[in-house]
Structures are given as structure tokens and as C-alpha cells.
Amino acid sequence: MNKVVEIKKLTKYYGKNRGIKDVNLSVNKGEIFGFIGPNGAGKSTTIRTILNLVFKNSGEAYIFGKNIDDNSELLRKDIGYLPSEVEYYDNMTVENLLKYSASFYGDIKQERIDFLINKLQLNRNKKFEDLSFGNRKKVGIAVALLHEPKLLILDEPTSGLDPLMQDTFFELLKEENKKGTTIFFSSHILSEVKKICDRVAIIKDGTVIKTEAIDKLTKVDSYYVTLKSKELNKLILPKGKIQIKSKYNNTIKFLFNGNTNDLIKNINKINIDEILIEEPTIEEIFMHYYKGDE
Amino acid sequence: MLLKKELKDNLKSFIIWTSIIIAFVVMMIAVYPSFSNDMDAINEMMKNFPEGMLKAFNMDKIAFDTAIGYFATEGYMFVAILGGCFASITAGSIISKEESDGTSEFLLSKPIARNKIVTSKILTVLIYITGLNLAISLITLIGFNVINEFNFTKWLLISVGPLLLCLTFASISFLISCFIIKSRKVMTISLALVLGTYMLNIVAKLTDTLSFLKYLSPFEYVDTGYLIVEETLPFKYIIIMIVIITVCITLTYRLYNKKDIEI
Numbered sequence: 001m002n003k004v005v006e007i008k009k010l011t012k013y014y015g016k017n018r019g020i021k022d023v024n025l026s027v028n029k030g031e032i033f034g035f036i037g038p039n040g041a042g043k044s045t046t047i048r049t050i051l052n053l054v055f056k057n058s059g060e061a062y063i064f065g066k067n068i069d070d071n072s073e074l075l076r077k078d079i080g081y082l083p084s085e086v087e088y089y090d091n092m093t094v095e096n097l098l099k100y101s102a103s104f105y106g107d108i109k110q111e112r113i114d115f116l117i118n119k120l121q122l123n124r125n126k127k128f129e130d131l132s133f134g135n136r137k138k139v140g141i142a143v144a145l146l147h148e149p150k151l152l153i154l155d156e157p158t159s160g161l162d163p164l165m166q167d168t169f170f171e172l173l174k175e176e177n178k179k180g181t182t183i184f185f186s187s188h189i190l191s192e193v194k195k196i197c198d199r200v201a202i203i204k205d206g207t208v209i210k211t212e213a214i215d216k217l218t219k220v221d222s223y224y225v226t227l228k229s230k231e232l233n234k235l236i237l238p239k240g241k242i243q244i245k246s247k248y249n250n251t252i253k254f255l256f257n258g259n260t261n262d263l264i265k266n267i268n269k270i271n272i273d274e275i276l277i278e279e280p281t282i283e284e285i286f287m288h289y290y291k292g293d294e
Numbered sequence: 295m296l297l298k299k300e301l302k303d304n305l306k307s308f309i310i311w312t313s314i315i316i317a318f319v320v321m322m323i324a325v326y327p328s329f330s331n332d333m334d335a336i337n338e339m340m341k342n343f344p345e346g347m348l349k350a351f352n353m354d355k356i357a358f359d360t361a362i363g364y365f366a367t368e369g370y371m372f373v374a375i376l377g378g379c380f381a382s383i384t385a386g387s388i389i390s391k392e393e394s395d396g397t398s399e400f401l402l403s404k405p406i407a408r409n410k411i412v413t414s415k416i417l418t419v420l421i422y423i424t425g426l427n428l429a430i431s432l433i434t435l436i437g438f439n440v441i442n443e444f445n446f447t448k449w450l451l452i453s454v455g456p457l458l459l460c461l462t463f464a465s466i467s468f469l470i471s472c473f474i475i476k477s478r479k480v481m482t483i484s485l486a487l488v489l490g491t492y493m494l495n496i497v498a499k500l501t502d503t504l505s506f507l508k509y510l511s512p513f514e515y516v517d518t519g520y521l522i523v524e525e526t527l528p529f530k531y532i533i534i535m536i537v538i539i540t541v542c543i544t545l546t547y548r549l550y551n552k553k554d555i556e557i
């Protein structure tokens with residue numbers, strides 16, 4: 001059983017509104033898989049459909065190699081789920097919520113609850129309704145991790161967390177991952193995906209348009225060059241693919257894909273005030289897919 | 295654990311409703327002795343009541359001169375309406391509350407079958423409806439014995455009647471809550487269901503041409519006019535109630551199993 005999640009031509013419409021259409025993807029055992037797309041692309045719908053929170057129109061999905069249609073209840077024993085909007089019982093305290101959640105899984109020790117409360121710096125006696133958005137998210141993370149599931153499904157887990165807490169969260173995820181937990185992680189914040197994921201699928205308008213290893217996806221041959229010089233008119237750019245992004249006063253910015261040595265030699269022939277060479281941001285790479293017609 | 299939580303969540307409203315209804319029943323029974331002393335005057339007064347009013351409250355059929363007769367016209371109506379409201383509101387909100395509060399996403403992602411969730415919720419409502427009706431019956435049992443006018447059959451009938459009524463309303467509200475997710479809306483509909491069918495029953499009694507409407511009102515099914523006079527439950531209505539309850543509960547299970555969570 002190498003594939004922990006396998007989705008084949010999964011389609012879900014809400015009445016006439018498109019949720020997802022023919023989504024295909026698979027997540028391998030032990031990997032951290034990113035699921036990227038703009039708002040409304042169908043990330044949450046995909047997740048909710050494989051959890052049978054909403055019911056598919058067509059297609060198939062397997063978790064741990066088992067069809068979700070037949071084994072939904074049993075499968076959920078080994079799944080930890082963090083919804084994009086965490087809504088729990090208002091009048092329950094953090095600790096009681098975790099205990100209540102634990103009661104569905106049978107044997108969960110108090111130490112596990114204490115560990116998560118401490119790690120995520122939660123106030124165990126505070127009622128859920130009194131928690132801030134970020135703290136609610138933290139409770140959601142604790143609920144998802146509580147029973148040490150084999151598969152973690154996290155829908156936009158980092159929104160609302162401060163940067164320090166994000167680091168703690170990623171640390172927790174990596175620890176779980178080391179223990180063998182597979183992580184399926186949706187996000188639209190691309191830098192965090194790059195930080196933690198092995199592979200990503202990009203979803204757009206309800207359909208997965210690309211699945212790729214993160215290194216491959218972000219590995220680029222082009223880079224941005226920004227030059228400031230009074231002698232720009234004397235500059236001869238070498239052969240290669242050049243895309244001028246902006247040019248005003250004495251400053252030029254262009255995307256360059258060619259022989260770097262030639263570029264440096266040519267630049268050296270004029271008098272330079274400032275120079276900046278940078279990689280395209282991951283956002284720009286993804287924007288290419290989001291906007292593309294593929 | 296789920297059942298325990300449901301019972302705990304609904305305990306407060308159970309206590310409040312039960313206390314109010316019990317207080318009312320106690321008050322009704324307590325004033326009876328002074329009421330019965332003036333029976334001649336009351337009978338005289340009732341002769342002057344419009345016929346429609348007597349019909350609407352079963353005063354045309356049941357004699358006022360026994361404690362049970364008196365209670366069957368006055369107290370029973372309130373017990374039936376208030377009990378019906380409690381049953382209908384509790385049943386209507388217990389499922390829909392999870393949807394409107396957004397907690398269904400938590401609950402349904404747990405390793406528990408949807409059938410079990412519905413069963414816990416139905417069981418909770420059943421326990422509280424039975425609890426409420428047992429408490430009322432206990433009070434009437436004591437009350438009628440204190441004033442020394444106890445009749446077992448009549449007492450049993452006016453105890454079972456409201457219980458059946460509550461169960462019928464609860465099952466209809468369960469079904470409604472599968473379609474409507476806003477729990478406040480469900481509450482309004484549940485309440486309208488009870489009060490609306492009560493009005494319907496009165497209209498059916500008053501207007502001969504509209505008397506067929508009585509079949510649409512569960513209040514007609516357990517009408518004291520019949521229970522007290524005939525000293526039995528009307529067989530055809532028992533069957534109707536069993537059919538309503540069975541159909542509604544079966545559909546509730548079916549629909550809840552196929553329902554998308556609200557997003």
C-alpha cells in the first residue's frame with residue numbers, strides 16, 4: 001500500500017455550482033503533499049468529499065487503499081482533520097473539547113492531551129467561544145493531531161497563526177511525519193508550501209492542472225536582473241531569452257535566460273551604479289500556472 | 295459519550311420546561327376543591343357560554359363535576375400544547391444546531407457512523423419527552439389521590455395521550471430539521487407546527503364543513519373528548535400516529551445519511 005490517498009476523476013457539484021470536476025491525484029505514504037490553489041478552486045471541496053462530509057457525484061477515492069464509499073467510518077479512525085474554519089462547541093473548555101474528541105478514538109492518554117496543550121500554548125480552562133481566531137486554529141490542530149493519525153488532512157492550517165506559532169506547528173508536523181504520518185496539506189500561501197512539502201498539486205477552477213515535486217516546480221533557469229546606470233543606452237544584452245519587465249530613468253529590470261558569463265562580460269563594459277540579481281519568487285512561478293490556460 | 299453530551303446539553307431546557315408545566319399542573323389541581331364548591335354557579339355560568347367555545351374546549355362532552363373531568367378540559371390542553379412545543383423544539387433543534395453552529399464538520403469527521411449520531415439524538419429526545427410526561431403523570435397521580443377522585447383508566451389515558459402527541463410532533467420536527475439548517479428557523483417552524491395544528495383542530499370542531507381538517511391535527515388524535523368519554527384510545531388515530539412516527543424517523547435516518555454538511 002504505497003498510495004495513502006488516491007483520487008480518480010472525482011466530481012462534486014453543489015446543485016448547479018461547480019465544486020470540483022474530474023480531480024485526479026495521489027499522495028504517497030510518508031510524504032508531505034501540498035494542495036495549492038486560489039480561493040474557490042476546489043481545495044476544501046476535494047477534502048470534504050474524500051472525508052464524506054459532502055457526497056461525490058462521480059469518480060472514486062481511496063484512502064489507505066480502501067474505497068471511501070464502503071469504509072468511511074473505519075477510515076476516519078486513522079485520519080486527523082483540520083477544517084479551514086474551526087467551529088467547535090462554544091460552551092466547552094479547551095481541555096473538555098480535547099477529551100470529547102478523544103472519546104471517539106478510544107484509548108488516548110491524558111499525557112497526549114497535556115503535551116499538545118503545552119506545545120501549542122493553549123489555555124486549557126478557556127471556553128471555546130472566548131478564544132481568538134488564532135487560538136481556535138490551535139485547538140483545531142490539537143484535535144487533528146490528538147490520536148496520532150496515520151493521515152493528516154489539513155485545510156489551510158496556518159491562516160491565523162503568528163509566525164512563531166507557525167514554526168512550532170511546522171515542527172510538530174515534521175515530528176509526526178518522521179513517525180510515518182502522511183500529510184495532505186492545502187494552502188494558498190506558497191512560501192510555506194515550499195518550506196515543508198515534498199510534492200504539490202495545483203488546482204484551478206475545480207481541476208488539478210499539475211502535480212510535481214516541489215524542487216522541480218521551483219527550479220528555474222531564469223532570473224531577474226535589475227541594473228541602474230547612466231550608460232544604459234550603451235549596454236548590449238547577450239543572446240538568450242530576454243523579457244524586459246520595466247525600464248525607466250536609469251533603471252532596467254529584465255528576466256534573463258541564457259549564458260550568465262556573457263551577461264556579466266557585457267554588463268562589465270558599462271559603468272554600473274547598482275545591480276541586483278534575484279530568483280523569481282515562488283508566487284510568480286505559481287501565478288504562471290494560475291493564469292495559464294492549461 | 296455522544297449520548298451523555300446530548301443529555302447534558304439539553305438538560306437545562308428540560309428542567310425549565312418541566313418545571314413550568316409541573317407548576318401549572320399543580321396550580322390547576324390545587325384550585326379544584328374551591329372550584330368544585332361553587333359547581334352549581336359554574337354550571338349555571340357555562341350554560342351562558344357560546345356553544346362554539348364549549349365545543350372547542352370539550353366542555354360540551356365532559357362533565358366538570360369530577361376532578362379528572364375538570365382537568366381533562368382545562369389542564370390537559372395546556373399540558374398537550376406546552377409538552378408538544380417542548381418536544382417539537384427539542385427535536386427540531388438537536389440535529390440542526392450542529393449544522394447552524396458549524397460543529398457538524400467536527401462530529402462527522404469522527405469515526406462514528408451517521409446512524410449512531412441520529413440514534414443518540416433521537417434517544418435524547420425520547421428520554422426527555424418520557425421524563426417530562428412521567429413527571430406530569432406523577433403529579434396528577436398524587437393530585438387526584440389527594441382530592442380523592444382517582445380513576446386509573448382515565449388517569450392512564452390522559453397520561454398516555456400527551457406522550458403520544460409529543461412523540462408525533464418530535465418525529466415530524468426531526469424530519470423537518472433534515473431540510474432546514476438554520477436552527478432558529480427550525481425552532482420557529484416547530485413552534486408553528488404545534489400551535490398551527492392546535493388551531494386547526496379548533497377550527498375543525500367549530501365548522502362542520504371543515505371538520506375533515508381534524509385529520510391533519512395530532513391534537514385530534516388524542517382529544518380528551520374521546521379519551522374521557524369512551525375511556526379508550528381511538529384505534530385509527532393510534533395507527534395514524536404510529537405511521538407518522540415510523541415514516542418520519544425512517545426518512546430522518548435516510549436523509550441524514552446522504553446529507554452534505556452545510557458550508
